[in-house]
Amino acid sequence: MSDASANAAPKPKKPRVNVRRPDVMERVAAEVAVHFHSSIVEKLKDRGGKVTIGNTTVLLAQQFGFCYGVERAIDLAYASRRVFPENRIFLIGEIIHNPDVNHQLREMGIVSLPWQEITPDYDDLTEDDVIIVPAFGAPTHFMKKVEERGSYVVDTTCGDVMKVWRRVRNYAKEGVTSLIHGKANHEETRATSSRALGEKGDGHYLVVLTLTDTDYVCDYIRHGGDKEEFLRRFEGSTSPGFDPDLHLQRVGVANQTTMLKSETEEIQRRFHQAIADRDGTDTAFQVFDTICGATQERQDALFEMLRTKMDLLLVVGGYNSSNTQHLVEIGEKSLPTFFIRDASCIKSLDEIVHYDLHHKQEVSSPYSELLLGDKPVTVGITAGASCPNNLIEETIVKVFSLRGVDHSELERL
Template sequence: MLEVQAQVESHYHSHLVNTLRAEGGTMITGKTTIRLAKQFGFCYGVERAIDLAYAATKVFVGNRIFLLGEIIHNPDVNAQMQSLGIRHLHARPTSSDFEEIGTGDIVVVPAFGAETETIEKIKSRGCRIVDTTCGDVMSVWKRVRQNAREGVTSIIHGKSSHEETLATASRARGADGSGRYLVVFDLEEAEFVSRFIEGGGDPKEFMKRFGSVSSPGFDPVRDLIRIGLANQTTMLRSETEAIQSRLRDAIAKRDHGDTSSFRVFDTICGATQERQDSLFELLDKTLDLLVVVGGYNSSNTTHLVEIGTQRIPSWFIRNASCLVSKDEIRHYDIHIKQEITSTGWLPESSSLSIGITAGASCPNNLIEDAIRRILELRGEKPPV
């Protein structure tokens, strides 16, 4: 592991970021102030997943190693995996993916976990599995399995196509497949479900909306009697709390004040929470703009951008190459869900204070590159 950690460190380390953090997160260079959030970047789950994937290349020398989907949601880190010779399988493997793998092959399961059916099929092909699923994700599984055993429907607050939510939903079906689940993405969807709980409604209309994000054979009349809320570990705390209270109110209204048919487990992970809290703290300081670095498909990073945009101009970039010039920036728009180019992102004012944060899947070297590029565009001399 020492050898592995040294290699990981050499790929993702940043002396500048470490120094900046050690010095309290503020760096003043000429007329530009960079303020780094207290908690940012790689979380413990991501570090462990990367270490294990790197270790697999050293332990299973001579075996073919495959990665199920992405190790984490960061294209630069995934490209590093490929450069180590790790091959790619789709997160939901196709039949040709399954035909490709066989006895002696190693399959690395990413930090978000994988669906039970996928794991079983991989095993049935005779492959060995290196499971890097984060412990925090497994705690959510424990909760939804308990729901299944006790006849409670799991309401999963998450993005239905996200690997972690798919994996959690598969566990919510329980050991015998009889467990029920329903995925809600946001407060608006939770509102629809709550109104159905309160006053009934047309089950057909309900299923038209939620048929593809609920367990097979889901019946909203039967399956919303006892519900338990769990969330994808990387959701926005405030939204999860609002969903929680809306669903609880709906049960209370239907059951004349009795909320015993509603249960909730707080399954937002510590790392996500710390990054959101640190950003709120950072936004309380005087800032002209915020730069958030991370993979565009990263859920926890998207929520950091959501928090930032409520207060100041916030730019979601993949890496320093997005900072095209003083005027032009390529960035991800979380509303239209695509990378776009905008102008006028870096104000001309003589002194500027810029906040920086990064999602749990962003390595420090990418944060350093972004800081250096900002200073370069500002005409400041970057630190050695």
């Protein structure tokens, strides 16, 4: 970073850019359809999500794939390139958690900026540059940095995420600590945590991920404990200056919008009970339902699909997609479940490459006993809210092709 850049006065703040012009969006719709649409998936939806050819049946969950918030974010990113054909366009991190979608944006010359921390790349931004804020949102200090540089801003933050921000800001205003159910290093949770500091920066938050974390905090709420041990355990998951003896007196629960609904509800219940046990009343506890509607719909649809007997379940999506990971967690409790990035992970009837959530790595597993031979087989397929239909189609085609069914038979549905 040059001295001139370091000492330059802040640029005037520009208003958010409206790129949703009718002429632009017509072109965007056509481009997005080319990249991500699937005629086969639409045909299966029209058939109730079930197709049987020969001795192979594929079931689609009733709700899967792109949600409205994701579609909007992608549309706005595509529109940005149409409205600013000659400008440099940058994206804070990834637009969504899907490698195929992010690859398409790179092909359009949209460059990802680091999202873990503000780097010198941000000092090089100019008034002519365009900054896309992803669907997860971005922490407040990132937004302030962009505003200082005077760049154009195209904000694709999901409306469900902004509802959570309003809730945690209110908590901070009322002197209530935000207990956030989420992954501390997830983009959305980091953005939410920054809003939990409030307008004056004096608010507080604590991020908890598991029921084990929750029980530890609940025990501290009821009985107190070793403050230093508490802070070591939750290092990186608390607001600056967090003191569990002070900041667990009045609490309000919020969450990363893509968490497992049942787990969030259980965490809410346990915190509620801990406050009531300590105080004899629950007046120091607040809660607000902030689970994303699309996340809930996809989880509910999978639970419904699991009532049908299936031989295996394929969950398609980016490995770093939180809502997709929770679909895998639901499925693997009932039947063999494979978390795949796309159809290329299905190598043959003898091998599937998939992401192991428990060991946090991609592994290769044999599954010949499930698909080899002539016996009837039923394969369930679902996908997270950030997975495009073209990847789901490719998975359907791959399953049928390995079972001896030609692609043309699916086209004739």
